[in-house]
Amino acid sequence: MLIHHHPTDELLSAYCAGSLPLSQALCLSAHIEMCKTCQTNSQRLSQLGAYIFNHTKPATVNNDLKEKIFSQLDQRPYHLKTTERKSMAAGHASAEVPKCLKQFVASNYDELNWHRVSFAIRQANICTGGNGAQVSLMRIKAGGKAGLHTHMGNEFTTVLKGAFSDESGLFQQGDFVVRDSQHKHRPAATKDSECICLTVLEAPIQFTGYFTRWLNPLLRRGYPSA
Numbered sequence: 580m581l582i583h584h585h586p587t588d589e590l591l592s593a594y595c596a597g598s599l600p601l602s603q604a605l606c607l608s609a610h611i612e613m614c615k616t617c618q619t620n621s622q623r624l625s626q627l628g629a630y631i632f633n634h635t636k637p638a639t640v641n642n643d644l645k646e647k648i649f650s651q652l653d654q655r656p657y658h659l660k661t662t663e664r665k666s667m668a669a670g671h672a673s674a675e676v677p678k679c680l681k682q683f684v685a686s687n688y689d690e691l692n693w694h695r696v697s698f699a700i701r702q703a704n705i706c707t708g709g710n711g712a713q714v715s716l717m718r719i720k721a722g723g724k725a726g727l728h729t730h731m732g733n734e735f736t737t738v739l740k741g742a743f744s745d746e747s748g749l750f751q752q753g754d755f756v757v758r759d760s761q762h763k764h765r766p767a768a769t770k771d772s773e774c775i776c777l778t779v780l781e782a783p784i785q786f787t788g789y790f791t792r793w794l795n796p797l798l799r800r801g802y803p804s805a
């Protein structure tokens with residue numbers, strides 16, 4: 580698999596340090612599973628983090644703070660809120676479904692509850708992050724085009740199957756892309772295959788084309804602040 584688009588060093592460092600929101604970390608995990616370069620780099624960053632941790636002089640904390648931290652360690656960690664049914668056969672996921680998505684996709688993408696966004700695009704919401712980010716799978720028909728749109732927040736994408744192109748270039752299986760409100764684009768799947776992407780949207784996308792603006796209210800559903 581030839582991957583050309585990777586997360587920035589800052590994003591990969593934050594992932595290795597465990598400081599990313601879980602929704603973004605899920606998108607990076609899917610990329611890293613497919614990307615040998617980022618597997619190697621994240622291993623190195625984790626080793627570097629461990630080295631720095633071991634060589635940092637411990638700070639003195641009072642007993643109150645220590646008790647507070649220990650009590651938090653015993654608490655149940657935050658989980659993504661699943662909006663799709665959980666895997667009934669986690670060990671039987673299709674080879675094309677990344678391991679990090681097994682809890683949302685039991686065996687293949689067809690089993691998800693896809694709803695139609697337009698003639699060429701279907702969407703399946705799989706979970707909501709604690710920061711309100713919507714984690715979805717987007718499925719574009721072979722040769723299908725999305726409407727021209729911009730973003731009201733950051734959008735993280737990992738291409739899981741097929742490829743799409745937009746004004747910035749071609750993005751193939753395994754590629755990782757970040758878009759923000761500076762970008763206005765019109766993705767289109769390549770003609771040889773449908774394209775399935777994992778997307779994390781911090782706010783709904785905003786269609787800007789004359790004929791597709793009517794879709795905006797539909798896309799704001801599910802966002803607490805919209």
Ligand SMILES: [Zn+2]
Pocket residue numbers: 582584585586610611614616617618
């Ligand atoms: Zn990579």
